[in-house]
Amino acid sequence: MAKSKKPTVDRRNFLKSVAAGAATLAAPAASLPAQPAAARPPVAMPLMPPVIETDPPAETEVLTLDRSGSDFMVDILKYLGIEYVCSVAGSSFRGLHESVINYGGNRNPEFITCCHEESSVAMGHGYAKIEGKPLCIFAHGTVGLQHASMAIYNAYCDRVPVFVIVGNILDATMRDSAYGEWPHSVQDAAAMVRDYMKWDDLPVSLPHFAESAVRAYKIAMTPPMGPVLLVADSELQENPIREGANLQIPKLALASPPQGDSGAVAEAARLLVRAENPLIVVDRSARTQTGIDLLVELAETLQAPVVDQAGRMNFPTRHPLNQTNRRGAVIANADVIMGLESPDFWSALNSVHDQVHRTSHPNIKSGAKLISITAGDLNIKANYQNFFRYTGVDLDIAADAEATLPSLIEETKRQITADRKRAFQDRGAKLASAHQQALEEARADAMYAWDASPVSTGRLCTELWNQIKDEDWSLVSILRHFSWWPLRLWPFKKHYQYLGVQGGGGVGYNAPAAVGAALANRKHGRLSVSIQDDGDLLFAPAVLWTAAHHRIPLLSVMHNNRAYHEEMMHVQRMANRHNRGIDRAHIGTTFEDPNMDFAKLAQGMGVYAEGPITDPKDLAPALRRAIAVVKRGEPALLDVVTQAR
Amino acid sequence: MKTLCAWCSAIVVTLAMPLIFGPTLVRGQNEGQPSKPAEASAANAENGKRLYTKYGCYECHGREGQGGVQTGPRLGPDPIPFKGFASYIRKPTREMPPYTAKVMSDQELADIYAFLQSRTQPPVVKPSPF
Numbered sequence: 001m002a003k004s005k006k007p008t009v010d011r012r013n014f015l016k017s018v019a020a021g022a023a024t025l026a027a028p029a030a031s032l033p034a035q036p037a038a039a040r041p042p043v044a045m046p047l048m049p050p051v052i053e054t055d056p057p058a059e060t061e062v063l064t065l066d067r068s069g070s071d072f073m074v075d076i077l078k079y080l081g082i083e084y085v086c087s088v089a090g091s092s093f094r095g096l097h098e099s100v101i102n103y104g105g106n107r108n109p110e111f112i113t114c115c116h117e118e119s120s121v122a123m124g125h126g127y128a129k130i131e132g133k134p135l136c137i138f139a140h141g142t143v144g145l146q147h148a149s150m151a152i153y154n155a156y157c158d159r160v161p162v163f164v165i166v167g168n169i170l171d172a173t174m175r176d177s178a179y180g181e182w183p184h185s186v187q188d189a190a191a192m193v194r195d196y197m198k199w200d201d202l203p204v205s206l207p208h209f210a211e212s213a214v215r216a217y218k219i220a221m222t223p224p225m226g227p228v229l230l231v232a233d234s235e236l237q238e239n240p241i242r243e244g245a246n247l248q249i250p251k252l253a254l255a256s257p258p259q260g261d262s263g264a265v266a267e268a269a270r271l272l273v274r275a276e277n278p279l280i281v282v283d284r285s286a287r288t289q290t291g292i293d294l295l296v297e298l299a300e301t302l303q304a305p306v307v308d309q310a311g312r313m314n315f316p317t318r319h320p321l322n323q324t325n326r327r328g329a330v331i332a333n334a335d336v337i338m339g340l341e342s343p344d345f346w347s348a349l350n351s352v353h354d355q356v357h358r359t360s361h362p363n364i365k366s367g368a369k370l371i372s373i374t375a376g377d378l379n380i381k382a383n384y385q386n387f388f389r390y391t392g393v394d395l396d397i398a399a400d401a402e403a404t405l406p407s408l409i410e411e412t413k414r415q416i417t418a419d420r421k422r423a424f425q426d427r428g429a430k431l432a433s434a435h436q437q438a439l440e441e442a443r444a445d446a447m448y449a450w451d452a453s454p455v456s457t458g459r460l461c462t463e464l465w466n467q468i469k470d471e472d473w474s475l476v477s478i479l480r481h482f483s484w485w486p487l488r489l490w491p492f493k494k495h496y497q498y499l500g501v502q503g504g505g506g507v508g509y510n511a512p513a514a515v516g517a518a519l520a521n522r523k524h525g526r527l528s529v530s531i532q533d534d535g536d537l538l539f540a541p542a543v544l545w546t547a548a549h550h551r552i553p554l555l556s557v558m559h560n561n562r563a564y565h566e567e568m569m570h571v572q573r574m575a576n577r578h579n580r581g582i583d584r585a586h587i588g589t590t591f592e593d594p595n596m597d598f599a600k601l602a603q604g605m606g607v608y609a610e611g612p613i614t615d616p617k618d619l620a621p622a623l624r625r626a627i628a629v630v631k632r633g634e635p636a637l638l639d640v641v642t643q644a645r
Numbered sequence: 646m647k648t649l650c651a652w653c654s655a656i657v658v659t660l661a662m663p664l665i666f667g668p669t670l671v672r673g674q675n676e677g678q679p680s681k682p683a684e685a686s687a688a689n690a691e692n693g694k695r696l697y698t699k700y701g702c703y704e705c706h707g708r709e710g711q712g713g714v715q716t717g718p719r720l721g722p723d724p725i726p727f728k729g730f731a732s733y734i735r736k737p738t739r740e741m742p743p744y745t746a747k748v749m750s751d752q753e754l755a756d757i758y759a760f761l762q763s764r765t766q767p768p769v770v771k772p773s774p775f
Contacts, residue, residue: 353739353740354740355740439775443773443775444767445711445712445714445719447767447768447769447770448707448709448711448712448719448767449707449708449709449711449767450767450768451768452708452709452711454708456707456709456711457713458711462774462775465774465775466774469774480715483713483714483715483716484714484715488714489775490775491775565704568701568704569704569705569716572701572704572742573742575701575742576742576743576744576748577742577743579745579747579748580748581748582700582701582744582748582749583699583700583701585701585704643703643707643708643709643711644703644704644707644708644713644716645705645707645713645714645715645716
């Protein structure tokens with residue numbers, strides 16, 4: 001750690017000196033001839049050099065310094081391997097901002113200019129799901145964090161590591177009203193998001209900041225992963241590093257994820273091996289490619305079907321044991337069902353009847369044994385209830401599924417007898433046949449409304465696939481409003497080919513998360529593709545400018561159904577239920593009259609764009625042109641007017 | 646603006662939808678021509694198309710009746726026999742909201758059925774791109 005050789009002065013003393021200078025300025029100024037009002041400096045900016053030259057303050061000011069606390073904070077970010085800082089610039093972290101771009105050389109981390117804090121966090125969300133580690137978000141502790149809160153909630157529900165640093169001035173005597181520092185300061189900044197934050201801290205010294213930053217990173221990265229927050233006090237950022245300070249960054253060693261107890265794992269293996277029709281239900285099971293490979297090994301060892309709830313890329317879509325396209329049949333037939341990182345295991349096993357009186361009924365056989373392996377139970381909070389309905393399982397293992405799979409596979413292999421192996425082979429053959437039949441049905445389904453305008457989602461999915469199938473593609477968007485077509489039809493194999501959902505259901509996630517994922521994919525040379533809902537993009541469309549400015553290659557294909565369509569269906573349901581008019585569900589739910597022109601919107605942000613495309617025959621050439629732009633390293637957007645689902 | 650409540654509700658039904666709706670509400674290709682509704686003689690497919698949109702049928706079933714995997718099954722071409730079709734619309738047993746005679750007349754229902762009957766068969770694309 002280099003030590004400053006200049007005389008040290010803390011920011012408080014610096015400001016005292018400045019105040020003295022201001023006082024000496026004020027007195028003689030009063031005796032000067034009156035100046036035109038327009039020529040007067042603003043009240044908040046009275047500290048001009050001429051006065052200092054003619055009437056120096058009694059105390060010598062130190063106007064520059066070599067190293068400030070924020071430089072050390074950047075040292076920590078570099079040590080943690082943070083590649084990017086996504087941020088809307090803000091005065092409460094101006095020290096950090098400047099240290100990143102100058103002291104740190106704007107490289108690892110590089111400052112990414114955002115236009116909304118929700119976009120900053122969501123970019124981090126998407127980035128982490130590709131890269132497997134967090135980037136950093138800077139925000140004001142009050143107004144910035146309030147903007148960011150929805151995206152933090154999404155990351156929390158989705159178990160994604162996001163590293164947030166907020167600026168704040170805790171010492172009220174150091175706040176300057178001229179910069180809005182009173183409304184931009186807060187006693188306990190993290191309080192607002194603590195219900196959906198895995199950990200937070202308010203360090204009061206640089207050594208404290210170093211320890212808490214490393215601790216925060218480790219906590220964020222330990223399954224169940226989640227967002228963490230540190231408050232970087234402005235005084236701590238801007239004060240010079242005390243001469244002789246022996247600042248150290250503690251060693252980071254990521255914690256190994258919790259594995260299932262050996263006895264419980266053996267019992268799980270026993271149940272699975274003895275079952276006639278075991279079933280594996282997965283949601284956020286695979287954190288890495290290894291997680292996918294391990295799940296394939298377990299499923300093949302048992303010749304057991306897998307149903308994917310699609311919270312992550314868990315299992316290859318074309319694997320013969322992937323029975324997601326016929327989940328109803330395999331769930332109803334199963335005698336042992338194991339949920340792996342399935343927060344909503346209950347909904348995989350039951351149905352809700354949404355009529356006047358809501359009821360539910362099980363979809364599983366009476367007596368079916370249930371196993372759950374999830375680390376989610378290790379980080380449950382009470383207020384924001386992201387744990388879904390209680391599932392009465394027979395064997396509950398509070399552990400990370402991916403980390404537990406090796407021992408479960410080993411134990412399963414150990415317990416398999418020759419008889420069971422033969423039974424497994426027969427089962428596997430039937431499942432493979434059923435998988436193929438379901439795939440053929442999905443292929444046929446995609447052909448309906450082939451020539452329709454607005455463009456059918458099946459046609460769009462097909463045309464898009466035809467253009468990207470020979471690329472190293474990464475689909476970085478949510479798919480649940482798109483009838484899940486790609487997961488039903490495309491051959492997903494790799495962990496980066498699908499990212500899952502937003503977690504908390506917050507709209508406005510997809511566009512920035514896709515840009516963040518594309519940012520991560522850029523260095524790997526992958527073609528990032530997003531099927532972009534119109535309503536989602538409208539929340540914070542300026543993230544398109546961020547993509548253009550930072551040359552983030554991303555193909556956004558609009559799923560422009562001109563509505564908050566899910567809400568439209570909800571309103572339709574209410575209208576039907578109340579029997580008093582069924583033709584006005586579009587009021588308050590659609591974006592027509594006038595139609596929005598997303599191509600123009602994107603062009604205004606500096607993004608190559610075409611559209612609106614309403615004739616499906618125009619899709620293929622437009623896709624080719626847009627992909628050529630993306631392969632040159634820039635974002636592109638196609639506005640496709642689509643069917644609702 | 647979506648409410649969290651609405652989203653949660655939607656998320657709950659996400660997985661359940663395929664189970665709730667079961668198979669598509671169309672007859673198999675080998676089952677012959679659909680039976681005509683009593684009102685079919687006066688049914689008007691063009692008017693049915695207008696009503697299909699106006700009454701929001703497309704919201705869940707697509708503008709061509711092609712269906713959606715989580716929202717509503719395929720309705721056409723080759724819809725199920727009219728009797729079962731009409732009965733289900735009046736008193737659905739699964740997740741579809743009811744369209745009672747108070748808000749949709751028998752004639753309107755017949756017109757919508759005629760529209761679904763008039764849908765064209767999908768093209769056969771070989772080899773499949775998938």
